[in-house]
Amino acid sequence: MRARKRVVAMLLAGGQGSRLKGLTKKIAKPAVPFGGKYRIIDFALSNATNSDIRDIGVLTQYKPFLLNTHLGNGAAWDYDRNSGGLRVLPPFATEEGGRWYEGTANAIYENIDFLDDLAPEYVLILSGDHIYKMNYNELLDYHKEKNSACTIAVMEVPWEEASRFGILNTDKDNKIVEFDEKPENPKNNLASMGIYMFNWSTLREFLIKDAEDKDSDHDFGKNVLPAILNEGYDMYAWKFDGYWKDVGTVKSYWEANLDLLNDNNLNLYDKKERIFTKAKNLPPHFIANGAVVKKALINEACRVYGTVKNSVLFSSVIIEEGAEVVNSVILSNVVIKKGAKVYNAVINEDCIIDEKQEIGSPDDKNVYLVDDEGICVD
Amino acid sequence: MQKCIGVIIGGKSSNQYGSLCETRPAYMLPYGGRYRLIDFTLSNLANNDFSNVILYGGRNIRSTLDHVGNGAPWELNRRRSGLVIFPAVVGPDGMNSNQLETLNETMTFYEEAKEDYLYVVDPMLIDKEDLTDTYDRFIEEDYDVLLFYTNKEDGLGKHIGEKKLIFNSQGELVNIGTNLGTQEKFSLLTKVGFIKKEVFINLVKSSIEKGDAKDLTEAIANNCSRLKIGLHEEKENVEIIRGLRSFYDSNMKLLETQFYDDIFYKNGVLLTKSKDEPSTLYSDESKVSNSLIANGCIIEGQVENSIIFRGVKIGKGAIIKNSILFQKTEIESDAVIINTITDKYVTVKSGVSIVGSQNLPYVIAKNLVVEK
Numbered sequence: 001m002r003a004r005k006r007v008v009a010m011l012l013a014g015g016q017g018s019r020l021k022g023l024t025k026k027i028a029k030p031a032v033p034f035g036g037k038y039r040i041i042d043f044a045l046s047n048a049t050n051s052d053i054r055d056i057g058v059l060t061q062y063k064p065f066l067l068n069t070h071l072g073n074g075a076a077w078d079y080d081r082n083s084g085g086l087r088v089l090p091p092f093a094t095e096e097g098g099r100w101y102e103g104t105a106n107a108i109y110e111n112i113d114f115l116d117d118l119a120p121e122y123v124l125i126l127s128g129d130h131i132y133k134m135n136y137n138e139l140l141d142y143h144k145e146k147n148s149a150c151t152i153a154v155m156e157v158p159w160e161e162a163s164r165f166g167i168l169n170t171d172k173d174n175k176i177v178e179f180d181e182k183p184e185n186p187k188n189n190l191a192s193m194g195i196y197m198f199n200w201s202t203l204r205e206f207l208i209k210d211a212e213d214k215d216s217d218h219d220f221g222k223n224v225l226p227a228i229l230n231e232g233y234d235m236y237a238w239k240f241d242g243y244w245k246d247v248g249t250v251k252s253y254w255e256a257n258l259d260l261l262n263d264n265n266l267n268l269y270d271k272k273e274r275i276f277t278k279a280k281n282l283p284p285h286f287i288a289n290g291a292v293v294k295k296a297l298i299n300e301a302c303r304v305y306g307t308v309k310n311s312v313l314f315s316s317v318i319i320e321e322g323a324e325v326v327n328s329v330i331l332s333n334v335v336i337k338k339g340a341k342v343y344n345a346v347i348n349e350d351c352i353i354d355e356k357q358e359i360g361s362p363d364d365k366n367v368y369l370v371d372d373e374g375i376c377v378d
Numbered sequence: 379m380q381k382c383i384g385v386i387i388g389g390k391s392s393n394q395y396g397s398l399c400e401t402r403p404a405y406m407l408p409y410g411g412r413y414r415l416i417d418f419t420l421s422n423l424a425n426n427d428f429s430n431v432i433l434y435g436g437r438n439i440r441s442t443l444d445h446v447g448n449g450a451p452w453e454l455n456r457r458r459s460g461l462v463i464f465p466a467v468v469g470p471d472g473m474n475s476n477q478l479e480t481l482n483e484t485m486t487f488y489e490e491a492k493e494d495y496l497y498v499v500d501p502m503l504i505d506k507e508d509l510t511d512t513y514d515r516f517i518e519e520d521y522d523v524l525l526f527y528t529n530k531e532d533g534l535g536k537h538i539g540e541k542k543l544i545f546n547s548q549g550e551l552v553n554i555g556t557n558l559g560t561q562e563k564f565s566l567l568t569k570v571g572f573i574k575k576e577v578f579i580n581l582v583k584s585s586i587e588k589g590d591a592k593d594l595t596e597a598i599a600n601n602c603s604r605l606k607i608g609l610h611e612e613k614e615n616v617e618i619i620r621g622l623r624s625f626y627d628s629n630m631k632l633l634e635t636q637f638y639d640d641i642f643y644k645n646g647v648l649l650t651k652s653k654d655e656p657s658t659l660y661s662d663e664s665k666v667s668n669s670l671i672a673n674g675c676i677i678e679g680q681v682e683n684s685i686i687f688r689g690v691k692i693g694k695g696a697i698i699k700n701s702i703l704f705q706k707t708e709i710e711s712d713a714v715i716i717n718t719i720t721d722k723y724v725t726v727k728s729g730v731s732i733v734g735s736q737n738l739p740y741v742i743a744k745n746l747v748v749e750k
Contacts, residue, residue, distance in 0.1 A: 293664060295660060
């Protein structure tokens with residue numbers, strides 16, 4: 001077992017994602033369907049698999065049933081191993097009572113036993129709610145090369161958006177000199193992606209210190225990372241320049257799905273870096289005589305009799321004759337009845353859009369979310 | 379079906395499929411956009427709760443090992459029992475054994491198995507069936523063999539050469555023969571069906587001793603009068619693939635909604651090895667009608683009355699009609715493909731036209747690059 005690459009990934013998948021509204025009513029944000037056949041968490045999990053990371057802990061907390069069902073024993077990502085592999089790590093009770101994970105750092109602190117058991121050299125912290133493809137080995141190589149205590153993946157974001165992110169100020173050598181958590185006047189536009197590579201020994205020490213600090217929020221960005229920096233450890237920023245999206249709101253969820261229709265660096269068709277997911281094993285989709293399909297992603301078991309333009313259809317969707325779907329994201333098992341018109345919308349799983357019903361309009365700037373409780377505007 | 383072993387006898391070599399069976403046994407023929415013919419048999423066994431399954435794989439077994447493997451997609455990768463593949467048996471003289479000899483070679487397996495019954499199937503059948511009632515009847519009536527048949531009208535002689543049940547005037551089975559197309563309607567034996575293990579072992583051994591039969595059906599026919607034989611008529615859609623034409627027709631039939639529903643949704647889902655293909659991408663110029671399209675394709679051209687398998691690419695201005703394109707076929711821009719089957723990894727270069735006949739599709743062999 002010594003021959004193993006000694007990185008353990010810890011994937012934070014407890015997110016509530018309340019800004020996704022109806023999409024997260026029953027499920028945790030990482031389990032929200034994405035891109036026609038995936039769930040958001042598939043991207044981080046597949047990245048880990050494609051980076052040959054052998055052990056991964058998935059930290060769950062909020063409405064985990066569907067997420068756990070999806071993860072299963074990890075077989076879909078090759079994580080069904082004899083030892084290690086994928087472990088789901090929910091909060092648990094001890095002699096002192098039950099404890100919910102109070103922050104990102106606390107979630108890792110509560111699972112020190114899990115990490116000690118695997119005794120890694122490096123721990124990679126991931127978030128389960130981002131859409132991106134990344135080879136974590138490049139981050140690891142950089143981390144080793146710089147002899148860094150902690151390396152943070154960063155991205156250049158548009159200046160006007162920089163104040164929404166944790167901004168890192170670095171020197172010429174990419175060494176981090178200062179943290180700005182959501183600054184009003186950012187000094188640069190390098191935003192933290194919430195992906196951290198740590199030396200486990202250093203992280204372990206600071207997690208214990210942080211847990212003892214009663215004033216701490218037990219959060220990586222707010223507490224642990226600045227603490228490590230303040231103690232004089234070397235920390236570096238590693239630049240990522242691919243596609244990356246935090247699908248935090250219904251609108252950004254809608255955008256990220258439609259981004260797949262355009263060139264976007266995400267290349268889902270690259271077989272060397274496949275995004276894996278739990279297969280549904282459904283038959284191919286059927287496009288009928290008279291159907292019009294232009295610029296669209298369509299999945300297994302769909303039946304299209306009407307018109308689909310600039311849209312993403314998940315599996316088992318039925319678009320009846322004369323129905324029109326434009327600029328929209330239609331989740332699994334939705335039926336769009338005859339003559340209905342759907343523009344700029346996200347339709348949640350199992351919804352039925354009635355005959356001749358109209359949602360949105362062609363020249364609308366709003367995005368509509370339709371679920372079993374009705375329609376809301378984002 | 380815990381007391382019953384599923385026995386799939388396939389792998390008979392065949393030259394009925396053009397180049398399609400040069401690299402694979404006939405039961406491994408791709409079907410319906412993302413499946414192989416064997417998926418029907420394996421899914422049917424899995425959906426009927428068989429946990430001990432034997433596949434006589436025949437020759438050219440590489441694709442079988444790749445696709446069927448340890449049976450995981452059908453949940454047949456068990457610690458107790460599960461799926462076993464028996465490769466072809468070659469005699470000391472280098473000749474392939476006949477079916478009975480092959481069965482006899484593996485007799486120890488049956489003698490040692492804890493199960494008392496066998497369910498013997500032909501993987502060239504496309505059917506999905508709930509076997510519960512039939513199995514119960516087989517046990518309750520204490521039959522030695524329960525044969526499965528379907529009534530076929532065959533004015534066109536599509537089923538010449540198939541096994542045929544012969545009845546006397548009282549409607550009792552007297553023999554199993556071969557259909558020569560002399561009757562408009564006949565009873566086609568689809569599979570051996572259920573057989574008691576002891577009866578099976580005795581039949582195989584005694585037939586080999588006497589040397590009067592080459593396969594199991596012949597052995598049963600020879601002993602018709604001594605065995606207690608029951609019959610089960612299959613009333614649902616049963617397709618039999620015996621050559622290029624029936625293979626093509628049966629694929630095309632999937633464009634009928636009723637057949638699609640029966641085949642894919644009735645009596646349990648059809649399972650296959652998943653490839654994690656992404657969604658299929660249609661471009662602004664694509665024009666598709668009456669077609670079945672699997673995941674992972676990129677479609678920029680025109681597709682009509684066709685079955686498109688996983689990961690196929692169709693370039694701008696290309697026209698595909700009445701065709702079946704196997705996995706990873708690439709049709710470059712402005713190429714024309716009509717009445718054609720392309721095997722896996724075929725590339726048709728830009729501007730090339732391939733037009734097969736209405737009656738018999740043209741077949742392009744695996745890995746071929748077709749240039750002007």
